[in-house]
Amino acid sequence: MNKKLGVYICHCGGNISDYVDVEKVRAAVENEEGVYLAKTTMFACSDATQKEMVEDTKQNELDGLVVASCSPKLHLITFRAVSERADLNKYNYVHANIREQASWAHSDDKAGATEKAIHLIKAAIARVRLARSLDTIKIPSKKAVAVIGAGIAGMRAAIELSDMGCPVTVIEREHFIGGRVAQWDVLFTTNETGKELVTKLYNNLIQRDNVTLLTGAEVISNSGNIGDFKMKIKIAPRYIKKKCDEGKLQKAIDVCPVQVPDEFNFNITTRKAIYHNFPSEFPQYPVIDIKNCTRCGECEKICESVDLSQKEEIIEIQVGSVLMATGFDPYTPSEGEFGYQQFDNVITLPQFKRIIDLNNKKLVFREKEIKNIAYIYCVGSRQVEGGKIAGENKYCSRYCCTSVIHAAIQAKKKFDHINNYHFTRGIRTYGKQEILYSESLKGGDIYLQSYEDDPPVVSSEHDKTIVKINDILTGKKEISVEADLVVLVTGMVPRADNSVGSLFKLPRGRDKFFNEIHMKLRPVETVIDGVTISGASQGPKNITESVNSALSAAAKSFSYVSKGELELEPIIAQIDKDLCTWCGECQKACPFDAIKMEKLRHKDVAVINNSVCKGCGMCLPVCPVNAINLIAYSDNEIESMINALSEN
Numbered sequence: 001m002n003k004k005l006g007v008y009i010c011h012c013g014g015n016i017s018d019y020v021d022v023e024k025v026r027a028a029v030e031n032e033e034g035v036y037l038a039k040t041t042m043f044a045c046s047d048a049t050q051k052e053m054v055e056d057t058k059q060n061e062l063d064g065l066v067v068a069s070c071s072p073k074l075h076l077i078t079f080r081a082v083s084e085r086a087d088l089n090k091y092n093y094v095h096a097n098i099r100e101q102a103s104w105a106h107s108d109d110k111a112g113a114t115e116k117a118i119h120l121i122k123a124a125i126a127r128v129r130l131a132r133s134l135d136t137i138k139i140p141s142k143k144a145v146a147v148i149g150a151g152i153a154g155m156r157a158a159i160e161l162s163d164m165g166c167p168v169t170v171i172e173r174e175h176f177i178g179g180r181v182a183q184w185d186v187l188f189t190t191n192e193t194g195k196e197l198v199t200k201l202y203n204n205l206i207q208r209d210n211v212t213l214l215t216g217a218e219v220i221s222n223s224g225n226i227g228d229f230k231m232k233i234k235i236a237p238r239y240i241k242k243k244c245d246e247g248k249l250q251k252a253i254d255v256c257p258v259q260v261p262d263e264f265n266f267n268i269t270t271r272k273a274i275y276h277n278f279p280s281e282f283p284q285y286p287v288i289d290i291k292n293c294t295r296c297g298e299c300e301k302i303c304e305s306v307d308l309s310q311k312e313e314i315i316e317i318q319v320g321s322v323l324m325a326t327g328f329d330p331y332t333p334s335e336g337e338f339g340y341q342q343f344d345n346v347i348t349l350p351q352f353k354r355i356i357d358l359n360n361k362k363l364v365f366r367e368k369e370i371k372n373i374a375y376i377y378c379v380g381s382r383q384v385e386g387g388k389i390a391g392e393n394k395y396c397s398r399y400c401c402t403s404v405i406h407a408a409i410q411a412k413k414k415f416d417h418i419n420n421y422h423f424t425r426g427i428r429t430y431g432k433q434e435i436l437y438s439e440s441l442k443g444g445d446i447y448l449q450s451y452e453d454d455p456p457v458v459s460s461e462h463d464k465t466i467v468k469i470n471d472i473l474t475g476k477k478e479i480s481v482e483a484d485l486v487v488l489v490t491g492m493v494p495r496a497d498n499s500v501g502s503l504f505k506l507p508r509g510r511d512k513f514f515n516e517i518h519m520k521l522r523p524v525e526t527v528i529d530g531v532t533i534s535g536a537s538q539g540p541k542n543i544t545e546s547v548n549s550a551l552s553a554a555a556k557s558f559s560y561v562s563k564g565e566l567e568l569e570p571i572i573a574q575i576d577k578d579l580c581t582w583c584g585e586c587q588k589a590c591p592f593d594a595i596k597m598e599k600l601r602h603k604d605v606a607v608i609n610n611s612v613c614k615g616c617g618m619c620l621p622v623c624p625v626n627a628i629n630l631i632a633y634s635d636n637e638i639e640s641m642i643n644a645l646s647e648n
Contacts, residue, residue: 063092071097098117144320151179175236232315324532325537330350376487505591506531570632573617591618
């Protein structure tokens, strides 16, 4: 059958038409085989043009569409939807990218860009002539979601999913919930403490019948795919019975002879081997750190709730979608970085926030009262390759400026006679956070600024800690501050333990955080169907931003499971089992683990998991017997496009 095709060429508001002669392009393709109409439009994605496409397709009974515009990453879904509204199978639509691949790539050569655009559109026309109608792949989806991580983002996402009527399993690796926010004192966003925010979310969470909270839990294996993820979870024992006498437990804590650094207080204090995170932590009973426990038995003598015989447990769950909310780690400076571990009064911002919380009348550190505080910004962020601030973290951590300014204000309010000196590389307090910066200035805080390749220097002179800066705000005048305490304003880095990300084969960006498909159009989706990401697991975020991304991820995860059935892309690999000899090369090449071996009539053949295959085509070129074909990209279709591209 000879197809009737419609071709639409977009100006993109000048992004294309400033460098490509779109009228010449239209004239060059309007007589191509099958083309019934060819039009130019200012914005192909506009509502008016979409409506026009629908009307044209219906009135002229078009069999296929080509849209030549910007990247298909932006509007492939848009124009597929247009096709469906026009009663046309959406796989009879082909996209030609003439913005990124023609106009922008050859902005210095309009004639060349125009010629390339012509060939790209002709190739799309050649392919759509051979395109066939396809049905989506339908699979059942279990109506349940697993949320990995019980910090602010994870708990907020779980609450949202619960409100939508979706059963949720929250999996937290630590024995206590709350993540990093539980460690913060007063929060700028709400003026409540981190503990109060965690308490509020936890109390909301545990009241829900459709939420299961697992602490001390770690995902150790994953199989299945979107709609049916099968996970094994290892649950570490607390060595404390749930029903316990708090008075006796406290006595057990008191007699414990072990003293180890307290991770909750960022190692500035110590704790026992049997311990609480903080007095109102959740769950509200302690845990025994079995790695540091000497098994002296003193706690068992005092409290019958201690049970050192508890064993780890392995459970299995099945869910339709997985939401990642694994959070971040604070950057740890290297030894000697701005005096870190070199001078005993150089600490990190997280440690400083805990010191503020732990002190009452006076700000004391290492038995010395603190008056002058120097804050050095961008430690572990905005690092310069090959410079004095070398490192791989080129990004801005976003929350640090606001966090340290707020901490400095709180220190000044809580303790008398505090002097704050901020050694910055430029303040980034955007939006409402600018109010905080203004408050700091009005309170008498002093701000100094250096260039990125000329950072402050921390040194010791006559048993005094001196911070020097060539201040660009005073024409690079050298300014020295004698500091009782130096606070390194450390940024966010990805979790050091990436085991759960590896289990799900989640890609990471250049910053090593989990990578979304598109930061604007698909900000919480990953290339692994059914797995969403949220919070600081995908990049530095403040609390508000983390919660917003958690709500988005919850909505997207729910969309995968709400109907009990999913429609998946039919553009996947196909195996000709008669030709297949099972050499295993396709399995090795597949980045999504979508190919397995199975026996068929006494021979081993490759089998595609239709739910997992992404249609990337990596398996095709490695097959030695040409037994693999990609639906919608057959040899004939590809060859027709090549021929069109190679025409003189």
